[in-house]
Amino acid sequence: xxxxxxxxxAHPSLALAKYWGKAREGTNIPATPSVAVTLRAMxxxxxxxxxxxxxxxxxxxxxxxxxxxxDTRRFRPLFDEVRRYARTRSYPGVxxxxxxxxxxxxxxxxxxxxxxxxxxxxxxxxxAVSDGPEPTTISRIARIGSGSACRSxxxxxxxxxxxxxxxxxxxxxxxxxxxxxxxxxVTAGAKPVSSREGMNRTRDTSPYxxxxxxxxxxxxxxxQQAIETRDLERLGTAARLSYLRMFATMFAAEPPLVYxxxxxxxxxxxxxxxxxxxxxxxxxxxxxxQVKVLTDRDHARLVVETFGEILSLPAIISxxxxxxxxxxx
Ligand code: DP6
Numbered sequence: 001x002x003x004x005x006x007x008x009x010a011h012p013s014l015a016l017a018k019y020w021g022k023a024r025e026g027t028n029i030p031a032t033p034s035v036a037v038t039l040r041a042m043x044x045x046x047x048x049x050x051x052x053x054x055x056x057x058x059x060x061x062x063x064x065x066x067x068x069x070x071d072t073r074r075f076r077p078l079f080d081e082v083r084r085y086a087r088t089r090s091y092p093g094v095x096x097x098x099x100x101x102x103x104x105x106x107x108x109x110x111x112x113x114x115x116x117x118x119x120x121x122x123x124x125x126x127x128a129v130s131d132g133p134e135p136t137t138i139s140r141i142a143r144i145g146s147g148s149a150c151r152s153x154x155x156x157x158x159x160x161x162x163x164x165x166x167x168x169x170x171x172x173x174x175x176x177x178x179x180x181x182x183x184x185x186v187t188a189g190a191k192p193v194s195s196r197e198g199m200n201r202t203r204d205t206s207p208y209x210x211x212x213x214x215x216x217x218x219x220x221x222x223x224q225q226a227i228e229t230r231d232l233e234r235l236g237t238a239a240r241l242s243y244l245r246m247f248a249t250m251f252a253a254e255p256p257l258v259y260x261x262x263x264x265x266x267x268x269x270x271x272x273x274x275x276x277x278x279x280x281x282x283x284x285x286x287x288x289x290q291v292k293v294l295t296d297r298d299h300a301r302l303v304v305e306t307f308g309e310i311l312s313l314p315a316i317i318s319x320x321x322x323x324x325x326x327x328x329x
Contacts, residue, residue, distance in 0.1 A: 005049045005329040008124035011321045012039045012105075013115040013151035013158065014181060014292055016284060017223040018241040018246045021203050021213055023163055027077070028147035031203070032216035033161045035223040036151045038173065039181060040321025042111065046101040046120035047329070048202065050128040053096035063099040065117070075099075078122060078145040085137065086129040095129050105316070111183065111290060114195075118145030119152035123324040138324060139166035148195075155322035158226045162217070173320040176230050180300040182293040185313040186263040195287040198250065198257050205254040212249040219245070235292050236282025243284045261289040263310050 013036045021031035054060050061079050063070040072079075079097055086095050122142035126133040135153055143150035143166060151158040151167040156175055160167035164246050193201075203209050216268060219242045219290060226235035250257035264285070271281050271293065282294045293303050304315040 004128055006049055006124045006127045006326055007045065007047045007329055008120040008127070008324055010046075010116045010120035010123065010149075010152050011042050011111065011244060011322040012042050012044075012111060013037070013119075013148050013241075014039055014284070015148065015151075015286070016218070016227075016294070017220040017242045018102060018286075019147055019160065020246045020249070021199050021209065022147070025200075028143050029165070030147055030162055032212045033159065033220040034148075034151070035170070035220050036148070036158050036160075036226070037179075037181065037229075038152060038155050038158065038323060039123045039183075039318040040173070041183075041316050041318030042105040042112070042116065043101070044103050044116035044120045046099060046117070046124050048121070048124035048128050048183075049098045050125070051098070053094040060096045061098070063101070065101045066103065068255045074323065075145065078118065079125065080139060081141050081144050082122070082125040082129060085126065085133075085141065089130045091129045095126070097125055099124075110307045111185065111288075114146040115148040115152045117323050118149035121145060122149070123153065123326050127326040127328070135323070136166050136168075139168075143167075153324050156320050158227060159220070159224060162213075165277075166271075169304060169323075170224060171225060172289070173322050176227070179230075179232070179320060180294045180295050180297055181318045182295060182300050183316040183318065184266040184291045184293065184303075184307050184311055185315070186261055186289050186291065186311060190311045193257060193287070198253075199288050201255075201257065202249050202253045206249045206253045208249045212245055214241075215245060232280050232282075232294070232296060236280070239284045240282050240286070243286075247285070251299045257287075259288050264289045264291055266310065267291045267307055269302065274306070290317045 004194035017035040019030045023029045023031045119142045139150040139153040154169040156172040157170040222238040224275045300317045
């Protein structure tokens with residue numbers, strides 16, 4: 001029998017208003033709404049070959065990322081959901097998946113590799129078992145792998161509501177041609193505590209967690225309005241509040257989650273001084289020490305020149321990018 005292969009491309013989703021906390025255990029249903037931008041400058045390429053499973057339990061799936069064989073347990077819920085979907089589309093037999101994936105940026109260094117990775121994986125697996133799956137279906141199934149991946153399915157600016165199974169697009173990648181994101185990797189190392197573990201710990205132990213989830217909808221609305229009016233100062237101000245309030249809940253968890261490094265604080269301080277001089281630069285951060293700067297086309301290079309010396313990896317300048325795309329091989 002033919003074993004069709006599909007290649008999918010996807011880009012990371014950088015949250016401007018953050019997803020931090022799950023409404024319940026299990027399938028990554030968020031407790032907070034998030035608003036994000038898809039980053040053109042970083043890409044995951046994933047090739048999936050599908051063949052009939054030797055046993056109906058799907059034990060013969062395999063996954064390799066950057067040449068390293070992975071434990072398939074993390075991927076199993078996503079594969080099982082694709083198999084369920086395949087049944088509803090009259091796919092003959094039970095499909096198993098062989099996956100080869102490559103990132104052109106460091107994996108697990110807090111650069112949202114899981115978002116791009118699971119978005120590409122869901123898009124490729126679904127295309128391998130059906131014709132033209134709906135973006136909402138790809139988003140819903142990508143989310144099962146990693147929450148933020150449901151946003152990476154769409155290009156440009158995206159939103160994922162609290163309690164929702166999938167994300168949607170607010171504005172496409174051509175909406176704000178002047179907008180730039182500069183990624184400043186202060187370390188090449190993997191993060192010590194995963195987002196998943198970090199957000200569960202915060203929910204279970206931080207006395208500020210409730211305040212965080214109650215406040216998040218306001219900041220998500222403010223962030224979305226700033227995008228819709230292409231107002232960089234308003235966006236930067238809201239994005240800073242979102243990540244700093246997210247970190248405030250983490251600092252109060254037990255044991256506390258402190259992802260920051262000395263260079264992180266150095267950059268935050270210097271950006272403050274740059275803003276005082278009228279330079280449009282606002283930072284955001286995720287579950288790691290890396291800093292991402294929101295700015296415009298005219299100032300992106302200045303950010304790289306200012307911080308180049310203290311970085312462990314080269315800075316990356318990105319504009320908003322497209323959602324997932326697939327190609328049949
Ligand atoms: C801080 O999507 O990696 O980057 O759903 O458990 O896989 P899981 O978590 P993940 O968390 C991302 C958290 C964040 C903020 C964000 O991207 O919204």
